[in-house]
Amino acid sequence: MSVTTIAEMASSLLPSDPPVQFIDEHGDQHAHERYEMPSPQTLLDAYAALVVGRRVDQQATTLVRQGQLAVYPSSQGQEACQIGSVLALRPTDWLFPTYRESVALITRGVDPVEVLSMLRGEWHCGYEPRRHFAAPQTTPLATQTIHAVGVAYAAQLRDEDTVALAYLGDGATSEGDFHEAINFAGVFKAPVIFFVQNNHYAISVPLAKQTAAPSLAHKGIGYGVRGERVDGNDVAAVISVISDAADRARAGGGPTLIEAHTYRMAAHTNADDATRYRIQEEVQTWQDKDPVDRLRTYLRTSGQLNEEKEAEFADRADAVTADVRTRFLAGLPPIPPSELFAHVLAAPTPQLRSQADQLRAELAAEGEE
Amino acid sequence: MSVTTIAEMASSLLPSDPPVQFIDEHGDQHAHERYEMPSPQTLLDAYAALVVGRRVDQQATTLVRQGQLAVYPSSQGQEACQIGSVLALRPTDWLFPTYRESVALITRGVDPVEVLSMLRGEWHCGYEPRRHFAAPQTTPLATQTIHAVGVAYAAQLRDEDTVALAYLGDGATSEGDFHEAINFAGVFKAPVIFFVQNNHYAISVPLAKQTAAPSLAHKGIGYGVRGERVDGNDVAAVISVISDAADRARAGGGPTLIEAHTYRMAAHTNADDATRYRIQEEVQTWQDKDPVDRLRTYLRTSGQLNEEKEAEFADRADAVTADVRTRFLAGLPPIPPSELFAHVLAAPTPQLRSQADQLRAELAAEGEE
Amino acid sequence: MATTTMSEALNQALQDCLAEDDRVVVFGEDVGPLGGVFRVTDGLTAKFGEERCFDTPLAESGIVGMAIGMAMNGFRPVVEMQFDAFGLPAFDQVVSHAAKYRNRTRGTISLPLVIRVPTNGGIGGLEHHCDSSEAYYAHTPGLIVVAPSTVEDAYTLLRDSVALDDPVIFLEPKHLYWSKTDQELPRQGDPIGQAAVRRSGRDVSLITYGSSVPLALEAADAAVEEGWDVEVIDLRSLVPLDEATVTASVRKTGRAVVLAEAPGFASVASEIAARIGEECFHSLLAPVRRVTGFNIPYPPPKLENNYLPSVDRVLDAVADLQWEDS
């Protein structure tokens, strides 16, 4: 590799500075030299999804208070990331979500009740991954990023133009698995997007204690992977940057690492107490950058959203949340305990068979009591 | 962090382009804008060490053929890296070698017979790490890099100005542990140097299949760690760049990632057959860049080395190798089998005690037979 | 009366260790200002400063590896793996380095470090938050594996673990974090490696540890009604294993049940059962029974009660000990 090539290559891999933004926190529009603003229809769709996403997120938090969910990691403040990423992709592109991606999954079309199955304590993954091209929500951090590479590389080997998008948080970028995943992606030129929602905290640990890098997007260059930074509270920017990365990936251009600047408005989960490690003023500054308000202002100001449409979106959100609430409160059909043994291996071992028998006998005895 | 700061910071972290070099493959000297050429005395010392290192390395290879060593990963071609790195540091700076760093350890002053203990099958680590400030040679790749961070951070907490240098290969940079180590180093500003000997192969796997990065030194920026590239066959450059990094680290400037461009002239170990994966022409081009020949030419041409000195150095190398050979062939005192139980835990468990008793009884019975 | 929870006792142990020995440092994910997700490190950073108790980047292999390095260089680190399964990314550092360092350096480098592992289930946790990984550690030569079950033991065993010159896996049963004592914390308890007879009995030895000890005691109480006098042995540490106490008990009772929450296959429970079979062969009146978790991934919260050992399962195992023959 010649000397010039290395320098050229390096600068082509470094992220935009400042982060890509189309709609600022006041709802004002800006152009970008490299990226294109999504179409008005896309933005209207995104707004509708934002309204639904925010409402379902609130509903989930309520369900926790009502004892219907064991725990809930809120997406509040990060809806533009979650929705933008899904809208930018095809329904057959694979998603690899973490525990926090409830809104992304709902946007993908997964039944919210199925999405909440894990957090309800019902079964680990409540939806059929293959039906929705969405892997199970993963709690061991960064581990799913390498699965995304495998899925993407498999598609590439079969000459399909599928893209895989791996979600991860700022904290998860510190895990060895992320390093191995993005390095594999770089070497195999796999059609993967690593989408880091930098919400500035890993539970209580702020970004400054997570890394000394200029930005998380600067991690890409170490793998020959282009890094990009985007305003994660601007759904227009998120859609545009991810679409661009997906197009490149489909065309054989390999992976992209995208860092979205956003903020976790709620605590890590309902079980967490964020006042122990961050001040209210900080939360307030991000309140002013709210992704839903911002798009609404832009769409209203530019005349693309009227009261009628707003009411329609609100109704749609009401309907979705009402449906979730009703089905939760009506009680969902429980999973029978015998299923504990049904999915361990394709064929049970003698040891599993006898344990399943034991459980069956116990249940029968209880039934008789 | 303001926008300008990010761009400034980024450029301050990227490596020199081209790699730092003082003495080229023809033995000609070049100046460098950032680094200083080491003193003539240092270069003479380095040459003496190179002569010894090369000879001991050859001796070890011979010992393998004679069945005295189980296996030997040769340092041939990489002596400038190994020697330069040790000479650039204080004897109380910690080294974290891999299996390949025999020459580095000998340069540090460890008895070659102790260095070869592991490869002889005697005991895992044949020297006392604390005495030489040298950790055991490590085979699980990249795992020792994070130990180096811990040792360095411990020193820093005690306000000592100790530096730790972790050796690793190009292949080892792909391991998750390297990522975690350099990230910790960046965050804790630990006085560590990650010294990558990019010898272009990980056993049979060439660099291009290891990473798509512009260079391995470009990995530093993702951790806020300065990357640097150096001609690894130019001991002057190695000494200069490592001295500089060590000075910065001692002054609280944090870690540095240094990639040395070099080449593994021999097979991975004697057990490997390099003709299966690389062509002789490639080896030849690197033969022309030999680190020993190059320094010799420079020193001879510049009048710093005369025949008398050369003879003296050769004698010294002869003496060292003769000593190793003699002690090997005379037979070294074997380690008694009872030691198998001596170092498992500070105090043996009841289970270990009874196993040790069993072995003792067996040995006694054999003795009686 | 003042009560102390296990979480508080652990916190007190860390405070006392930090106060008495400035080589002790505490670090890990969220152990600093937050005080740990289970509050075990609550207040330590405030009291002892950022150099003594600090957050790290989110990387478990890095945490254990850094602890190894610091232990090599004069410190006595106590690190936390946030949940049991999240210790697995560090498994290589634990097995290939922490456990082997003393041995590979012929005894010249010892690693005084403690890896705290909040373990087990029974708290309605999500997948990957409820595993029991003690078998992995107990099988690995070179590690000490400590498993407290009482608040008092949590305190003294953690202090003793920090004082050891070897790597310790310190298993904290999550569902007992809020268990309480109304006693003062003892300055000193039984040493690591000594089991405790929590209830003495004549008919059956029920051998267990950690999270399952309260269940064992409950089952022993329930067994009284069935006419069985159950001796409950709390191992307190798995390595070293106090087989003398176990075999003495079984030689006395002639019957044994081994109880543990982890999947039973190739587990610590297997080891104990095998050892009893080997050492107490002529005293045994019935086969040793094991009551353990099934060999399945830890189930979702709504089904965990079908998985976890229960009083009924223990009583069934006891009932199975061929009483008619005796």
Add this chain to the structure above:
Amino acid sequence: MATTTMSEALNQALQDCLAEDDRVVVFGEDVGPLGGVFRVTDGLTAKFGEERCFDTPLAESGIVGMAIGMAMNGFRPVVEMQFDAFGLPAFDQVVSHAAKYRNRTRGTISLPLVIRVPTNGGIGGLEHHCDSSEAYYAHTPGLIVVAPSTVEDAYTLLRDSVALDDPVIFLEPKHLYWSKTDQELPRQGDPIGQAAVRRSGRDVSLITYGSSVPLALEAADAAVEEGWDVEVIDLRSLVPLDEATVTASVRKTGRAVVLAEAPGFASVASEIAARIGEECFHSLLAPVRRVTGFNIPYPPPKLENNYLPSVDRVLDAVADLQWEDS
């Protein structure tokens, strides 16, 4: 006569799998042009192309994780961990994902993948090159663990493993790579989960697997002179465990020795001993003895013979089976 080594048989199995099913892919460190450090993948890249057999970056967690992803998306990956201990960086991917994926997705995603693990010692290898890690895998619910000991089994069990729809840990005893057969490789062998009685005998059941089978047979031969007729059982797979064959044998002989190279504590040998104690209680004439590796880190080459189970140790264990009582 033409002979085939175990390494060649494994190579042949991979060739046949690659030829018959284009979903099979082979990857890992040095498995491409080099053909693997033990030559098991020799020639595969040349014959099947870079898309079917390829080198990866040096990162075991990445290798297993990528295999999981490819298995999710239509492929049947066969990956190699270069040495047993170098599989440990992938342990989290194996335990938290490979083993659990089918279960967490309620059966909708199965992972047909094989992780080949060159295992055990006895080859004079350096530290970290001779470990035996089967206990870690066998303890983990959701994995199949296969342990061939003969050249024929190496071939058929690997083919059967590739055909399974679950993750398989395939343990290849390094010191048997150059063991030979002069038979044709069979098209089909006993299925995974069925043990083989390698030598039938009346007096003692010697239960073992993988690397220790040749030693067991040697010991059985030596035992003849002492007047013991030893039955040798080769488990062939640890999960599933063919306990029916084991218990039938022990019920017949009344005596059992379990033999394995791995450290014995909380191991597969413990499980087998515990299970025999449980299932064959009334048939046992003596306690079950275990002959295993010591609970110490694998020793340096010059001392490995003091560590590894030997004919003498097996005979000592057999002698210990209280013959005077019978």
